[in-house]
Amino acid sequence: MHYTGLIFRPPYEEKSLLLQVTTGCSHNRCTFCSMYQEVPFTVSPIEEVEEDILYIAKHNTLFKRVFLVNGDAFCLSTERLVRIAELIHEHLPRIQTIGGYASIKNVLAKSVDELRLLAELGYADFNIGLESGLDDVLSFMNKGYTLEEARMALARLNEAGMPFNLNIITCAAGRGRTLEHAEANARIVNEARPTLIFVSPLHVDKGARLEQLVESGEFVRRLEVEDCVFFGLHVSNPVRVSGRLPEDKDLIVEELEAGLNFYPEWRLNAVPAKGAEGRMIG
Numbered sequence: 001m002h003y004t005g006l007i008f009r010p011p012y013e014e015k016s017l018l019l020q021v022t023t024g025c026s027h028n029r030c031t032f033c034s035m036y037q038e039v040p041f042t043v044s045p046i047e048e049v050e051e052d053i054l055y056i057a058k059h060n061t062l063f064k065r066v067f068l069v070n071g072d073a074f075c076l077s078t079e080r081l082v083r084i085a086e087l088i089h090e091h092l093p094r095i096q097t098i099g100g101y102a103s104i105k106n107v108l109a110k111s112v113d114e115l116r117l118l119a120e121l122g123y124a125d126f127n128i129g130l131e132s133g134l135d136d137v138l139s140f141m142n143k144g145y146t147l148e149e150a151r152m153a154l155a156r157l158n159e160a161g162m163p164f165n166l167n168i169i170t171c172a173a174g175r176g177r178t179l180e181h182a183e184a185n186a187r188i189v190n191e192a193r194p195t196l197i198f199v200s201p202l203h204v205d206k207g208a209r210l211e212q213l214v215e216s217g218e219f220v221r222r223l224e225v226e227d228c229v230f231f232g233l234h235v236s237n238p239v240r241v242s243g244r245l246p247e248d249k250d251l252i253v254e255e256l257e258a259g260l261n262f263y264p265e266w267r268l269n270a271v272p273a274k275g276a277e278g279r280m281i282g
């Protein structure tokens with residue numbers, strides 16, 4: 001298999017086949033991200049992708065999902081993504097869905113018709129780093145899009161019938177803006193209707209983990225989504241908790257508040273807060 005540099009995937013993709021279709025990240029300018037700094041962005045030759053698919057077809061046909069790597073595999077042209085899906089379905093008939101990391105910019109570069117075509121070919125549940133529901137935070141993070149553009153992109157995915165997962169970085173607005181950020185994040189997530197919300201903290205300041213916990217609780221309290229997974233099991237979350245929304249909403253908030261009340265501040269701000277894991281709900 002061809003893998004270049006460090007390969008990243010969300011924790012909930014641990015059973016997916018990791019198939020390299022690009023190296024690096026086509027944006028590679030987010031202020032908080034160093035994941036692909038050492039790896040130049042390139043598009044993998046289709047022959048190389050096919051070679052890897054054939055290798056897996058020969059050695060392991062049990063995978064049901066493909067996770068395309070690296071940083072923003074959805075930046076590929078629709079034509080290239082169609083070809084990759086055709087190869088996957090031809091040689092790996094058990095594969096049901098294909099995902100990967102996608103940026104808002106990647107989605108905006110595709111029309112509703114293109115997205116619909118890709119959804120019909122099995123593309124689903126891309127992990128999209130929305131990060132924040134505040135324009136100034138997006139700009140500070142150098143994400144390369146505005147909140148309005150994010151709204152348009154996510155509405156386009158819904159119109160095309162392609163489900164997606166959203167990443168939110170709590171505490172990204174900085175100290176003193178915890179509630180404002182939680183409210184803004186809940187607003188955009190409620191509007192966007194993702195399948196899964198992946199929460200991880202930005203922990204650069206002293207005290208950030210404690211604030212992250214407060215913000216997570218406020219964020220969940222304000223969510224009004226249907227049939228959505230809340231995934232807060234990132235290793236850097238001071239209290240790790242996961243469940244289904246809306247049914248587990250009260251339990252998730254309770255669990256976050258229990259962690260907030262139970263652990264002393266120094267413990268919550270220790271990195272990582274071993275033993276402050278919380279629990280899986282549902």
Ligand code: SF4
Pocket residue numbers: 025026027028029030033034035036071072103129
């Ligand atoms: S788009 Fe994603 S992978 Fe690329 S620089 Fe930003 S956070 Fe990192």
